[in-house]
Amino acid sequence: MSPLLGASRQFSPLLTDLYQLTMLQSYLEYEMNDIAVFELFVRKLPQGRNFLVAAGLDQVLDYLENLHFSQEELGWLATRFPSHVITYLEQFRFEGDVHAMPEGTVFFPNEPIIRIIAPLPQAQLVESRIMNLMHFETLIASKAARSVLVAPDKLLVDFGMRRAHGAEAGLLAARASYLAGFSGSATVLAGAVFDVPLYGTMAHSYIQAHGDENAAFEHFARSHPQNTVLLIDTYDTEAAAIKVVALADTLASDQIDIHGVRLDSGDLAEHAKNVRQILDQGGLTKTTIFASGNIDEYRLHDLIASGSPINGFGIGTALDISSDAPSLDCAYKLQEYAGKPRRKRSEGKATWPGRKQVYRRYDAGNRLAGDIVALEKHDVQTGEPLIKLMMLAGRRIHEKISLHDIRKRTLAGYTRLSEQMSTLEPAPAYPVRISKALHVLADQLDAEMAEKN
Amino acid sequence: MSPLLGASRQFSPLLTDLYQLTMLQSYLEYEMNDIAVFELFVRKLPQGRNFLVAAGLDQVLDYLENLHFSQEELGWLATRFPSHVITYLEQFRFEGDVHAMPEGTVFFPNEPIIRIIAPLPQAQLVESRIMNLMHFETLIASKAARSVLVAPDKLLVDFGMRRAHGAEAGLLAARASYLAGFSGSATVLAGAVFDVPLYGTMAHSYIQAHGDENAAFEHFARSHPQNTVLLIDTYDTEAAAIKVVALADTLASDQIDIHGVRLDSGDLAEHAKNVRQILDQGGLTKTTIFASGNIDEYRLHDLIASGSPINGFGIGTALDISSDAPSLDCAYKLQEYAGKPRRKRSEGKATWPGRKQVYRRYDAGNRLAGDIVALEKHDVQTGEPLIKLMMLAGRRIHEKISLHDIRKRTLAGYTRLSEQMSTLEPAPAYPVRISKALHVLADQLDAEMAEKN
Numbered sequence: 001m002s003p004l005l006g007a008s009r010q011f012s013p014l015l016t017d018l019y020q021l022t023m024l025q026s027y028l029e030y031e032m033n034d035i036a037v038f039e040l041f042v043r044k045l046p047q048g049r050n051f052l053v054a055a056g057l058d059q060v061l062d063y064l065e066n067l068h069f070s071q072e073e074l075g076w077l078a079t080r081f082p083s084h085v086i087t088y089l090e091q092f093r094f095e096g097d098v099h100a101m102p103e104g105t106v107f108f109p110n111e112p113i114i115r116i117i118a119p120l121p122q123a124q125l126v127e128s129r130i131m132n133l134m135h136f137e138t139l140i141a142s143k144a145a146r147s148v149l150v151a152p153d154k155l156l157v158d159f160g161m162r163r164a165h166g167a168e169a170g171l172l173a174a175r176a177s178y179l180a181g182f183s184g185s186a187t188v189l190a191g192a193v194f195d196v197p198l199y200g201t202m203a204h205s206y207i208q209a210h211g212d213e214n215a216a217f218e219h220f221a222r223s224h225p226q227n228t229v230l231l232i233d234t235y236d237t238e239a240a241a242i243k244v245v246a247l248a249d250t251l252a253s254d255q256i257d258i259h260g261v262r263l264d265s266g267d268l269a270e271h272a273k274n275v276r277q278i279l280d281q282g283g284l285t286k287t288t289i290f291a292s293g294n295i296d297e298y299r300l301h302d303l304i305a306s307g308s309p310i311n312g313f314g315i316g317t318a319l320d321i322s323s324d325a326p327s328l329d330c331a332y333k334l335q336e337y338a339g340k341p342r343r344k345r346s347e348g349k350a351t352w353p354g355r356k357q358v359y360r361r362y363d364a365g366n367r368l369a370g371d372i373v374a375l376e377k378h379d380v381q382t383g384e385p386l387i388k389l390m391m392l393a394g395r396r397i398h399e400k401i402s403l404h405d406i407r408k409r410t411l412a413g414y415t416r417l418s419e420q421m422s423t424l425e426p427a428p429a430y431p432v433r434i435s436k437a438l439h440v441l442a443d444q445l446d447a448e449m450a451e452k453n
Numbered sequence: 454m455s456p457l458l459g460a461s462r463q464f465s466p467l468l469t470d471l472y473q474l475t476m477l478q479s480y481l482e483y484e485m486n487d488i489a490v491f492e493l494f495v496r497k498l499p500q501g502r503n504f505l506v507a508a509g510l511d512q513v514l515d516y517l518e519n520l521h522f523s524q525e526e527l528g529w530l531a532t533r534f535p536s537h538v539i540t541y542l543e544q545f546r547f548e549g550d551v552h553a554m555p556e557g558t559v560f561f562p563n564e565p566i567i568r569i570i571a572p573l574p575q576a577q578l579v580e581s582r583i584m585n586l587m588h589f590e591t592l593i594a595s596k597a598a599r600s601v602l603v604a605p606d607k608l609l610v611d612f613g614m615r616r617a618h619g620a621e622a623g624l625l626a627a628r629a630s631y632l633a634g635f636s637g638s639a640t641v642l643a644g645a646v647f648d649v650p651l652y653g654t655m656a657h658s659y660i661q662a663h664g665d666e667n668a669a670f671e672h673f674a675r676s677h678p679q680n681t682v683l684l685i686d687t688y689d690t691e692a693a694a695i696k697v698v699a700l701a702d703t704l705a706s707d708q709i710d711i712h713g714v715r716l717d718s719g720d721l722a723e724h725a726k727n728v729r730q731i732l733d734q735g736g737l738t739k740t741t742i743f744a745s746g747n748i749d750e751y752r753l754h755d756l757i758a759s760g761s762p763i764n765g766f767g768i769g770t771a772l773d774i775s776s777d778a779p780s781l782d783c784a785y786k787l788q789e790y791a792g793k794p795r796r797k798r799s800e801g802k803a804t805w806p807g808r809k810q811v812y813r814r815y816d817a818g819n820r821l822a823g824d825i826v827a828l829e830k831h832d833v834q835t836g837e838p839l840i841k842l843m844m845l846a847g848r849r850i851h852e853k854i855s856l857h858d859i860r861k862r863t864l865a866g867y868t869r870l871s872e873q874m875s876t877l878e879p880a881p882a883y884p885v886r887i888s889k890a891l892h893v894l895a896d897q898l899d900a901e902m903a904e905k906n
Contacts, residue, residue: 011620014642017612018653021641026655026676032662076645120662127656131615132623139618159470162584163780165592166621167464170585188474189467192529200471202479203580205787208795209485209573212905223479235798235902266800317780326779327616327770334658342661345688347719449688452665 011168013067013092014076016128021077025085027121034338036120037355038127039112040134041333046325050421051430053145053410054105054113055176056137060130061396064094067126094122098391101358103401104141104179104410105386106417108432110373111358112387113138120337127332135330136169140176141410143322146297147315148181149414149422151304155312157199158185159292160320173320179403181411186314194403199314201229201262201290213240217247221256229260229290232275237263241275245282260288260311268293269308276309288312296323301424343445352438353445359383367418374435381435464621466520466545467529469581474530478538480574487791489573490808491580492565493587494786499778503874504883506598506863507558507566508629509590513583514849517547520579547575551844554811556854557594557632557863558839559870561885563826564811565840566591573790580785588783589622593629594863596775599750600768601634602867602875604757608765610652611638612745613773626773632856634864639767647856652767654682654715654743666693670700674709682713682743685728690716694728698735713741713764721746722761729762741765749776754877796898805891806898812836820871827888834888 027033042052069077069089078086096118107113114134116123147156158177161170174190184197191198202220210216213235221228232240241261248258261279263271268291279287291303292314303310317323333351334342341353355376361383363369372381389397420427480486495505522530522542531539549571560566567587569576600609611630614623627643637650644651655673663669666688674681685693694714701711714732716724721744732740744756745767756763770776786804787795794806808829814836816822825834842850873880 012642012645014645015614015620015623016641017614017639018641018644018651019639019655020653022653022673022677022680023655023659026659026672027662029676030672036658036662038658073645124656124658127658128615129620132617132620135616136618161468161470162581162785163588163783164585165589165618165774165779166625167468167582167585168619168621170468172619186470186472188469188471189465191471192465192467192526198471200473200475202472202476203577204797204799205489205491205577205580206476206479208787208797209480209489209790211790211793211795219479219483220475223482224475227475233799264799265802321618321774321779323779326618326774326776330616332615334661337662337664340664342664344657344661346657346686346717349718 011129012073013069014073015132016125020125020128021081021085023124024088024121025081027124028084028088033119033121035117036123036334037336038116038123038332039335039356040114040130040330041112042107042109043329043331043349044109046328048426049142049325050427051106051108051142051417052138052328053141053180054101054107054138055103055141055179056134056172057100057103057114057390058400059133059137059172060114061098061391063129063133064096064098064126064391064394065396067094068092088121092122093394094118094126095394096122096391097389097393099387100390101386102388102409103406104413106368106413107358107386108371108430110352110432110434111371112356115355115387131330131332135328137172137176139322139325139328140173140319141180143319143325144177144180144182145410145414146424147300147319148411150297150301150424151313154304154310155199155290156182157312157314158182158187158319159314159316161185161187163317164320169320175403177319179406179410181407181414183312196403202231204231204234204264207231207234213243214247217243218250221247221251221258225254225256228256228258229262230258231262231264233263233265233271237266237271238274238278241278244287245278245284248282248284248287258284258287260290262290262292262314264291264293268310269303269306272308272310290314292316294318297424341441341445343442343449345446345449352434352442354438354441356387356438358386360386362416367416368421368430370431370433372433372435373438375437375441379435379437464582465526466522467526468585469578473578473581474534474538476577477541477574478534480577481537481541486572486574488570489576489787490789491569491576491785492788492809493567493583493783494565495560495562496782496784496802497562499781501879502595502778503880504559504561504595504870505591505781506594506633507554507560507591508556508594508632509587509625510553510556510567510843511853512586512590512625513567514551514844516582516586517549517551517579517844517847518849520547521545541574545575546847547571547579548847549575549844550842550846552840553843554839555841555862556859557866559821559866560811560839561824561883563805563885563887564824565809568808568840584783584785588781590625590629592775592778592781593626593772594633596772596778597630597633597635598863598867599877600753600772601864603750603754603877604766607757607763608743609635610765610767611635611640611772612767612769614640616770617773622773628856630772632859632863634860634867636765649856655684657684657687657717660684660687666696667700670696671703674700674704674711678707678709681709681711682715683711684715684717686716686718686724690719690724691727691731694731697740698731698737701735701737701740711737711740713743715743715745715767717744717746721763722756722759725761725763743767745769747771750877794894794898796895796902798899798902805887805895807891807894809840809891811839813839815869820869821874821883823884823886825886825888826891828890828894832888832890
């Protein structure tokens with residue numbers, strides 16, 4: 001793990017819900033230490049979405065491998081919990097198994113994306129943070145995928161850290177959006193920690209501090225001759241574009257090129273058209289136009305559909321908060337305990353019991369044709385099994401895959417989506433079938449429960 | 454600072470946007486090291502909102518006091534920036550002044566909530582993280598305030614960590630919602646770090662693992678005789694309430710009371726009514742009813758308006774993601790450099806120049822009657838000045854105020870809101886006037902800029 005992570009990614013294990021600890025105390029007192037199986041899944045797609053993209057697994061595996069309580073944390077807990085709980089937590093290490101869909105996998109409601117198999121107190125304690133990590137990165141990867149599908153040939157950069165929800169959201173949004181196909185991020189820490197490619201230009205304050213665009217542009221170009229991208233909307237966009245052309249002449253003798261200009265306000269399509277014309281007439285045909293400012297996948301779609309000469313986009317708030325769907329309806333549910341399948345029956349929130357596998361079939365054109373959720377054992381279906389063993393007895397079974405490779409795999413996966421699913425328009429619901437054996441098991445458990453409760 | 458924070462709150466200073474560093478390099482190369490003044494404000498209220506609540510200042514001051522670059526961070530930066538930048542960052546400490554509204558202050562668009570005064574490279578570098586912190590905590594405090602105003606006499610608990618956007622969002626949502634008047638949180642780390650009161654019961658998995666509600670309820674009561682709150686919706690809510698009554702009889706001989714039950718699904722109003730009746734008929738008149746599950750301030754309002762016998766509420770996702778408005782349109786803008794006021798003129802995003810103060814007037818009933826945004830100097834207005842000095846030359850000027858005291862002050866502030874502003878209905882826009890001197894200054898700068906650019 002990168003030392004740069006240091007104080008950034010290993011959060012205290014106290015980042016959990018209090019009931020995880022109160023339940024843990026009771027599990028210990030009643031010796032409920034048998035193997036529990038929990039699965040995390042999404043109950044339904046956000047309105048208007050056609051699919052989701054799994055992400056966050058790498059952070060979950062890091063968390064599980066490193067989970068332990070410090071002396072300070074144990075000291076604080078000792079003021080609230082009996083000593084047998086503290087003794088247990090002193091030794092605490094996660095020793096379970098994890099199965100999951102690889103990061104970047106397209107998935108649908110009711111399909112488990114991660115399964116935790118561990119003694120009940122362990123599998124329970126990790127619920128809150130696993131949800132917290134998988135929910136957020138999946139949310140952002142799924143949001144980012146929409147822009148990537150709309151603008152596959154454009155430079156797409158995550159600009160959202162400042163309005164992301166706190167530090168970790170800023171960092172992980174950069175990771176999740178890159179994983180889903182973005183070109184990179186402005187968030188420096190994401191470059192340092194995850195090797196996400198970094199992009200950045202200048203803020204309006206840079207221009208304002210100079211008080212004079214000519215001086216500001218020239219200073220920036222001379223400081224950054226390898227990457228001169230100038231922000232031209234502080235006062236009057238077209239007037240600034242004319243200054244850029246003049247500056248290019250001045251700088252030519254020093255072999256400094258102006259690589260790009262950035263627009264950040266007003267009617268981006270109109271300004272881009274005008275600026276392209278000014279740049280081209282000034283001979284700056286290779287100078288690119290980069291746009292930012294309240295862009296989401298819908299504005300992106302419209303700008304591209306209208307043939308706007310914009311080469312790249314900075315997408316900020318809408319991406320990092322997943323503006324149209326800032327949360328997913330996901331759940332981490334007990335599916336088996338002590339060898340026996342379990343089922344929650346709460347109104348509107350019933351779950352499918354047991355350890356499950358998801359099988360995916362493809363049509364003749366190699367596009368997704370339907371999934372089946374089946375029991376993991378003795379219920380083999382045709383299709384590609386999506387859920388794989390990732391961690392055994394608390395240790396990863398594979399070397400870490402580089403984020404660049406995960407991104408490539410994600411992009412390859414998009415080519416197997418139907419055309420309809422690849423647009424921003426809602427497609428017909430993708431078929432996810434529950435296997436017959438799973439139906440039978442659920443009915444059987446319901447009958448047992450009806451007797452008991 | 455609590456040692457529990459350890460790895461949790463001091464994020465790397467690399468959590469910034471790349472352009473902060475590229476601009477910094479250029480500022481150093483052109484000796485632009487004069488004093489810069491930046492102010493953070495919100496451009497407009499989210500749809501349907503009447504006011505916002507300032508929060509996050511304490512985290513910003515912590516960040517500024519502790520900001521420095523480690524050897525690892527400098528080493529990474531050295532692969533991307535020239536050595537004079539690294540030399541500068543080796544020595545980097547924030548040495549500026551900070552003025553701000555105290556946390557918990559109600560505020561409105563165009564009112565600065567924090568001002569940073571420091572040499573330009575310093576004031577610029579801290580932009581991204583200051584926005585990231587102030588934006589998020591203000592977002593959550595403002596959201597939480599709505600539930601507090603709707604249900605001032607109910608127990609309100611933050612349940613949102615699992616779907617908050619990452620670790621820090623979970624932690625700081627607990628802080629911000631408590632600051633805004635919530636009773637507490639389920640997030641353990643918020644108790645350890647901020648002394649936020651903690652609440653928690655049990656999950657469905659606890660019941661499912663037992664497979665039998667009777668056993669589960671009794672085990673939990675015996676493990677937690679001081680705080681027995683039982684989750685009763687796993688299979689059949691009313692049937693479970695009847696079991697609770699029977700269990701209370703069994704436990705009476707051991708002097709164990711059942712303090713509460715929790716509902717988490719179905720029609721909460723209907724179930725609460727039935728359950729209250731079952732509990733009362735069983736003699737459990739003191740056993741409270743706690744409800745959770747997709748609650749936001751609107752559902753809260755409706756449940757209370759219908760007279761539902763619910764004593765407390767767990768509010769999760771809707772709070773921690775601020776579901777109706779997951780971001781604020783805020784900006785951190787340069788208002789003065791080298792003693793000269795500055796103004797951004799970008800279309801739709803023009804700013805008010807100079808260092809500013811906000812004056813608040815009250816009516817005869819001590820309710821908010823209107824604010825004036827004026828220049829800090831030589832532009833005194835009637836009313837209470839809201840912006841105060843908080844940090845001088847990089848050090849806090851006051852001892853930290855306890856979160857409990859901030860919360861009390863926030864709650865006192867709500868009593869000065871008009872009745873209309875205290876509801877979920879949109880009230881007429883609160884009057885925020887820009888002083889005459891500020892108008893004059895803006896016009897003067899525009900005229901100068903028109904000549905220059």
